Amino acid sequence: MEPPHPTPARSPSPLLALLGRRENFILTRWLFLRLLGLIYLAAFLSLGTQITGLVGSRGILPVEHFLTAASGALGDAAWQQVPTLLWLHHSDAFLRGLCVAGVVLAGLVVLDLLTLPALMGLWVLYLSVFYAGQDFMGFQWDILLLETGFLAIFFAPLSWPGRRVGLPSLSVLWLLRLLVFRLMFGSGVAKLASGDPSWRDLSATTYHYQTEPLPTPLGWVMHHLPLTAHRAEVGFTFVAELAAPFLIFAPRPLRLGGAAVMMLLQVVILLTGNFAFFNWLSIVLCLTLLDDAALRRLFPERLRARLQAQHTGEPPQRRRWVHLALFGVLLVLNLTQLARLAGAFLPAPLEAVEKRLAPLQLVNTYGLFATMTTQRPEIVLEGSNDGRTWREYRFRYKPGSLRRAPGWVAPHQPRLDWQMWFAALQGQPNQTSWMGPLVWRLLQGEPQVTTLLGPPFSGGPPRFIRGRLYEYTYTTPGQRRATGQWWTRRLLGEYFPPVSLDELGPPPQ
Structure with missing residues (x-):
């Protein structure tokens, strides 16, 4: 009782x-x-x-x-x-x-x-x-x-x-x-x-x-x-x-x-x-x-x-x-x-x-997705040693590989992946305070930064990095069964051109 x-x-x-x-x-x-x-x-x-x-x-x-x-x-x-x-x-x-x-x-x-x-x-x-x-x-x-x-x-x-x-x-x-x-x-x-x-x-x-x-x-x-x-x-x-x-x-x-x-x-x-x-x-x-x-x-x-x-x-x-x-x-x-x-x-x-x-921050304003995004631009970073052969950086969580399924990540928040989503919507790298420093650290091969995403080369950092902008869309159920892909993508253009450490100069402050 x-x-x-x-x-x-x-x-x-x-x-x-x-x-x-x-x-x-x-x-x-x-x-x-x-x-x-x-x-x-x-x-x-x-x-x-x-x-x-x-x-x-x-x-x-x-x-x-x-x-x-x-x-x-x-x-x-x-x-x-x-x-x-x-x-x-x-x-x-x-x-x-x-x-x-x-x-x-x-x-x-x-x-x-x-x-x-x-x-x-x-x-x-x-x-x-x-x-x-x-x-x-x-x-x-x-x-x-x-x-x-x-x-x-x-x-x-x-x-x-x-x-x-x-x-x-x-x-x-x-x-x-x-x-x-x-x-x-x-x-x-x-x-x-x-x-x-x-x-x-x-x-x-x-x-x-x-x-x-x-x-x-x-x-x-x-x-x-x-x-x-x-x-x-x-x-x-x-x-x-x-x-x-x-x-x-x-x-x-x-x-x-x-x-x-x-x-x-x-x-x-x-x-x-x-x-x-x-x-x-x-x-x-x-x-x-x-x-x-x-x-x-x-x-x-x-x-x-x-x-x-x-x-x-x-x-x-x-x-x-x-x-x-x-x-x-x-x-x-x-x-x-x-x-x-x-x-x-x-x-x-x-x-x-x-x-x-x-x-x-005692009393704040809230309101997620007040304006709905209708397209999905994605920034794909690519590295190269010769300026001709390019390999993609593989972020662990955000869409990249077309065959990789979306996953359950929360309550963990990969904060760089999230900011890459916002940066793609903004459209220009100079509209972010962190894109330049990110590229500089990746070209430098800084381990604390490269661990936030997957580096494209096992032998060290690339000499060049470029950014390309794609539009990602879900595959249809038929496409998914036929190809095993979760996404399709279409190249929208260049996000930023190939850059090297020599071109970037000293680290951004």
Whole structure:
């Protein structure tokens, strides 16, 4: 027989009286924090395998050069505008050490050991690598993890293992729910506000599965569904992003239904595309819409009983005041973001506060694929020793070989592969800050960079590199059966002409 839920005698705060406490969120908080720890773990493990090649001392965009430029441009305010621990030290060992420390702290959160201080450390570490990563960071899931991770610090219990703790803070819970609302509703509004005709006529997914950065094998299958199925997919997307978010504020049964719809959308996306940990993190955030009664079947009876026995009464008075102050500040920032979605005018004092706090990434704007890409250009880098015979560089993850199947990569994010997708859409190599340094490092044969992709020659770097631009399209099922190919491609032209180290001169700064 299961033990009853404890109902400690207490005087409810005004906020609790307003919002009610008929639902318990002990299991919700425990599961949310453990899964967030796993996402941090995946993020730091993924970044740790790439960070020196991307921004190390001999990487594509050395962080030392970035910090020097920031210091020169911002002066004494540089550390406020670019808050990163790399100001203390920017060696390769320090970069790797930040990622290792992130893995260790994430493990503590997963194991429910010193959760609150571990979450504080994780947020500081990820904010540090967020700025150090320059063009290779700053994806929407990076800022979503920072925003979620900051709120999680205040949602986590303040205690040592085995000690009694206060019940989860409802004010922080509602800040997390507001984040879910902004994430989902903002994404839906961005699609409509862009004026993209493919979203308005419900045909967007006839392009999406073929043109997304890193598709999966299921994406190839979904691409060949009939138009009516694609229109149903887009219709469901709008329901999940424009209607379901309002159910967050509805009574419990409707709220649970809204959570199910939004999570289902994220499951479909993660099965058909590789968006790092974005979809997993979105699902974890949606768990804040569930209560203990909805989650209890996921927990063994002994664990439920232990967690419920640990929680007694409200958090300490001082911590409640901190939560209320946080709620007030972040509620204002949330409302400013929602006001922008509505095109409303923001008073100057609010804009000043927002600008002052912006470097901390506390409240952000979201909206993936507001404009749908309808073609898939791909940059193919080729190396040669004689200027006549050329061999392709084989990226590990992005489309290249026509016979190589798309794969499931997430939650790992190969950040160079992703940036190659963006660069191809931009069309000109001078529109990226990193293409020149990448080519220079490849011609130099720098191991930290060549490990980010497959070098074409086993005997050393080539003398020349050139870039060619192709349009990639999926094969039809008939072509796939006949040729074994997943892709066809058509040469669009030259991305950049053959270059050598002599022509490029000294390494880009």
